[in-house]
Amino acid sequence: MSIALSDTSTTAAHRYVMTFVCEDRPGIVHAITGAIVAVDGNIAESRQFESGDSHRFYMRVEIVTAASLEEVRTALAEVIDRFGLEATIDRVGRPLRTLILTSTATHCVNDLLYQASTGNLAIEVPLVLGNHETPARFAEFHGVPFEHRPVTSAEEKAAFEDRVREAIVEHDVELVVLARYMQILSPELCADLAGRCINIHHSFLPGFKGANPYRQAYARGVKQIGATAHFVTTDLDEGPIIEQEVIRVDHTRSPRELMALGQDTEVRTLRQAVGLFAQSRVLLDGSRTIVFR
Incomplete structure (x- = not known):
């Protein structure tokens, strides 16, 4: 029990x-x-x-x-x-204590902080942790503490993850969100955060991995782009899916336009997934989720 x-x-x-x-x-x-x-x-x-x-x-x-x-x-x-x-x-409506991890891309972390500050998203963010300093200005604007800890070696990665564990205890964190945090979590941290860590990534049809996925998508002439929010597991980007969104595009879209559309989709998808979790609407059923909308 x-x-x-x-x-x-x-x-x-x-x-x-x-x-x-x-x-x-x-x-x-x-x-x-x-x-x-x-x-x-x-x-x-x-x-x-x-x-x-x-x-x-x-x-x-x-x-x-x-x-x-x-x-x-x-x-x-x-x-x-x-x-x-x-x-x-x-x-009902109690803000969920949420730790945000982020890197250089700021569209997701900025939206989460804004939505939390306006009361549109039932989360309370005591800290943003980043492996780059770029997001600091957004955290400062929203009055949220920001810590920068570089991750350029195995030792620094271990230190970053130790700080994540410390912050969870220090701030009584209930949810961890990877807001385009471009580092792979260790299996040990994935296990520690099972069922309470949400990630967002682009999802193309077909899928593209590695650098510049939007330019790859442009070169292949994709007709759909989207985003997937899911729980983090040791299987990279294969955790139980919470929310997905797909939009149609065509040959007239430039790589820059595809990126703008894709990032906007990522923002909405992550916001929706975090909101559903904060409202106790997401329950795990093995490798999938039950989402009561």
Whole structure:
């Protein structure tokens, strides 16, 4: 059994979001809703899914109740134990503490910081870590601390990753976002961040790797470009996919225009993936995700 809790709200009516994952069996929904009724909770939103591949049950519920978080927890404790539920309970809209890693490309980190500052994205960024100094001005503009640590050797890479681990503990980080951080994380750090690290990369049809992918795409006359946001795993760029977007292009687009369109797509895709995760709408089902929109 695992359950994550947040601070209670001071208002008379609280809105909580809950997620539940377990082996599928009869009676799960009935038991959960019964516990909600026991605290005079009103279900504002509910989604559920049974995976035919893994035979696991997934559920996300938002409720409104005058009960405290501790009272809701107490009401659900017996159900969680009985069904062996992996459960989380949180306050709807609570900003998720998010560490951003970045390199020279600034379009994604700038958008995340802007969206967080306006309240459009439910994240709180205590620190931006970069292996180049380029993004520093954007962090400074948004009032977010920035640290530059070069990664030009194996020793510097290990030191950077050690700093990531320190920052996670120091700032109680719940999510790490690779906002075009152009370094491959070590298998050890990937394991440490399993299920809570999101990456963004371009996704062309066909795909192009290496330097100048947009110029390669131009040379091949691609008709679609896009972006993929996914969880980071030890398999490079092959983690469970959270969000994807594809747009059509044609022969009239220059390499510079393709890059501009591609970067705009990356920004939107990453923003959407982070937002879905922050709202507890993304649950892992093996090598894929269950996304309750």
